[in-house]
Amino acid sequence: MSTFTAGDEAPLLRVLARYTELDEDDRAALMQLDTGPLCTANGRADLAREGDHPTHIRLLVSGWACRYKDLADGRRQIVGFFLPGDFCDLNIYFTTRMDHSIGALTAARYYEIAPQQFHAVIEQRPHLLRALLGREISAAAIQREWLLSLGRRSPRERIAHLFVELFYRLDAVGLTHQNAYDLPVTQTHLAEANGLSLVHVNRTIQDLRREELVTLTDRRLTILDLDRLKQVAMFSGTYLDAAH
Amino acid sequence: MSTFTAGDEAPLLRVLARYTELDEDDRAALMQLDTGPLCTANGRADLAREGDHPTHIRLLVSGWACRYKDLADGRRQIVGFFLPGDFCDLNIYFTTRMDHSIGALTAARYYEIAPQQFHAVIEQRPHLLRALLGREISAAAIQREWLLSLGRRSPRERIAHLFVELFYRLDAVGLTHQNAYDLPVTQTHLAEANGLSLVHVNRTIQDLRREELVTLTDRRLTILDLDRLKQVAMFSGTYLDAAH
DNA sequence: CGTTGCCTTGACACAATTCAAGGAGCGTGG
DNA sequence: CCACGCTCCTTGAATTGTGTCAAGGCAACG
Structure with a gap:
């Protein structure tokens, strides 16, 4: 790496x-x-x-x-x-x-x-x-891939997908630690990236937390179950430089 | 041209x-x-x-x-x-x-x-x-620009925007006639491009017709009022090769 | 100690999807 | 020639997801 x-x-x-x-x-x-x-x-x-x-x-x-x-x-x-x-x-x-x-x-x-x-x-x-x-x-x-997310993925899938994408992109430059990485953006930014309202992003993230897929506190995201998160996101890595 | x-x-x-x-x-x-x-x-x-x-x-x-x-x-x-x-x-x-x-x-x-x-x-x-x-x-x-459409434009704005974009792109290759062009795709395709359901695309196009912005029959689109359509779409042509 | 930025939660409204059905046009085959 | 199936467009009704509005909490900071 x-x-x-x-x-x-x-x-x-x-x-x-x-x-x-x-x-x-x-x-x-x-x-x-x-x-x-x-x-x-x-x-x-x-x-x-x-x-x-x-x-x-x-x-x-x-x-x-x-x-x-x-x-x-x-x-x-x-x-x-x-x-x-x-x-x-x-x-x-x-x-x-x-x-x-x-x-x-x-x-x-x-x-x-x-x-x-x-x-x-x-x-x-x-x-x-x-x-x-x-x-x-x-x-x-x-x-x-973002067009696919915005057009066809549900809010929950979208956010899960973004979390996985960022994981692999950050991993490629050595900026992950185990299954965690710094996510130094606000929920407002996540809303603006995902075509959602701030409120709904917040609720969706809470869902992902409740299902024990991720934790997100103090601008640090930890992926608790990468496989399941990829499944939720319908993640297929063929679009990234490295295949996953 | x-x-x-x-x-x-x-x-x-x-x-x-x-x-x-x-x-x-x-x-x-x-x-x-x-x-x-x-x-x-x-x-x-x-x-x-x-x-x-x-x-x-x-x-x-x-x-x-x-x-x-x-x-x-x-x-x-x-x-x-x-x-x-x-x-x-x-x-x-x-x-x-x-x-x-x-x-x-x-x-x-x-x-x-x-x-x-x-x-x-x-x-x-x-x-x-x-x-x-x-x-x-x-x-x-x-x-x-499509990301902006899918993320932030309303269905009505999205479809209007696509109609304008296609107009300019087709115009650049000489495939417009006056303010009209052949649009050889189904409403299902328009739905798939705009992240909408077929039903809603249909209703939205009817709205655009009712407001006398466009006609669309037999796979031919006529723009009745380009300026107003661009306004509805919040169209800014800086993203296309030719500025409009 | 007040302000600001960000996260969180509840209630409500409405936009858009889904489900369902029908019609028009067209090609095909009996 | 008509019946049938197929594709595409259209319309209505019910459902639900998502945005909006509103308010409060907490931490950081001046």
């Missing part, structure tokens, strides 16, 4: 090595890429707003962030979570204008990388573009 | 030309790419199933198809529509296993292109990969 924690060297190299074979020339090219200083954001900061033309690609090092979209009357939908090791806005490599906003959910640290830096590396090692974009393709697969 | 209709020459070249500047060398490289024979599928055929390892990338030439996912108990969610000019499974360029299924919604015609063919072209003209993947990035933006 590879780990991803703050403070290490060459974060970009480490992130990519999780998904591709890198030879010496690849590594050399990536090492020369300047990730700039480590930036920080507090727990409610917007890193980008819909309509922006961001100038950098962000690599999240610690903390959680999310993509979200909102409607004119204030309704908000979280369309994805960013975990440590994720790129926040690789898509600006293709389209300059953001179709969604990016917000930090917790205090967060990240690197800002200029697109030109990417260009330089990719001109040397074209196949690295594939590696980079593999992340974006994978994110699209997760979005599709 | 570029058009995309069956029977023309060099479909791939034409599709890409919509999104990138192609120089002579690009065109030459693309022309040598063998799209193979034109394949056909009938209105209910599956082009790929979740879990498959498809060997070809498909370029839809005529007819409609969709991505969908289903749950063990039969619930089904359409997570995207493919219109003429769309690639059905570009993502297998990165991941070999399908995380979703692809089904034809109408009789359809498409080209099958071997990934090796893509490789060959891209080795000559690396920046064409950007052009190709731009399509996939754009599809991801549409998926996000």
Whole structure:
């Protein structure tokens, strides 16, 4: 299991090595890429707003962030979570204008990388573009699974499913401990991600607790019975990079 | 306005030309790419199933198809529509296993292109990969908008929004006529795409008709008042390639 | 000690699903 | 030629899930 924690060297190299074979020339090219200083954001900061033309690609090092979209009357939908090791806005490599906003959910640290830096590396090692974009393709697969959740899963199934998904994604970057992980978001965030009301999220989580599927206290989620939780969620891991 | 209709020459070249500047060398490289024979599928055929390892990338030439996912108990969610000019499974360029299924919604015609063919072209003209993947990035933006719809838009808003989105996407490939277009899908499909029951889709469409926003008869949709329909849908076109 | 953010609980209303049935159009076969 | 089955659209009625409204608790913090 590879780990991803703050403070290490060459974060970009480490992130990519999780998904591709890198030879010496690849590594050399990536090492020369300047990730700039480590930036920080507090727990409610917007890193980008819909309509922006961001100038950098962000690599999240610690903390959680999310993509979200909102409607004119204030309704908000979280369309994805960013975990440590994720790129926040690789898509600006293709389209300059953001179709969604990016917000930090917790205090967060990240690197800002200029697109030109990417260009330089990719001109040397074209196949690295594939590696980079593999992340974006994978994110699209997760979005599709969310569409299935929002469209067809019951609230109970949805929340169970999200808990399982986050477990595997965090596990892949070494951020689980046994069957538990830090879930540093509020129930309001879970509601916004699952297309539910806060009240109903609360009640549903209580149900999951009552059935002894999970515990959730002090922003820490413990999965008491992963198999049963996956069953409840109708979880099939084929959409994640690693199969489960 | 570029058009995309069956029977023309060099479909791939034409599709890409919509999104990138192609120089002579690009065109030459693309022309040598063998799209193979034109394949056909009938209105209910599956082009790929979740879990498959498809060997070809498909370029839809005529007819409609969709991505969908289903749950063990039969619930089904359409997570995207493919219109003429769309690639059905570009993502297998990165991941070999399908995380979703692809089904034809109408009789359809498409080209099958071997990934090796893509490789060959891209080795000559690396920046064409950007052009190709731009399509996939754009599809991801549409998926996000759908997440917003499923999570936060009312059924009425959802359906209105889909009607507007399809209008602009079809318009981009020359498949609209005035304010009307062929919508060759059943209300069941619309329900599966919008996370609603068939009955409720039917009633909602009747509402839209009653308010003189659209007509829909014989699989043909006419938008009677685009501005008002966009308002109902809370449509903001920033997520589509072309801004509206 | 008051304020703020977040979680929790109860009561109520209503939107959307489900169940059920019928009709129109169309192709097929007796 | 008509009967039948099939698909799709339509409508009504009953049920229920989920949102909304409202209120209170608790911990952290200034």
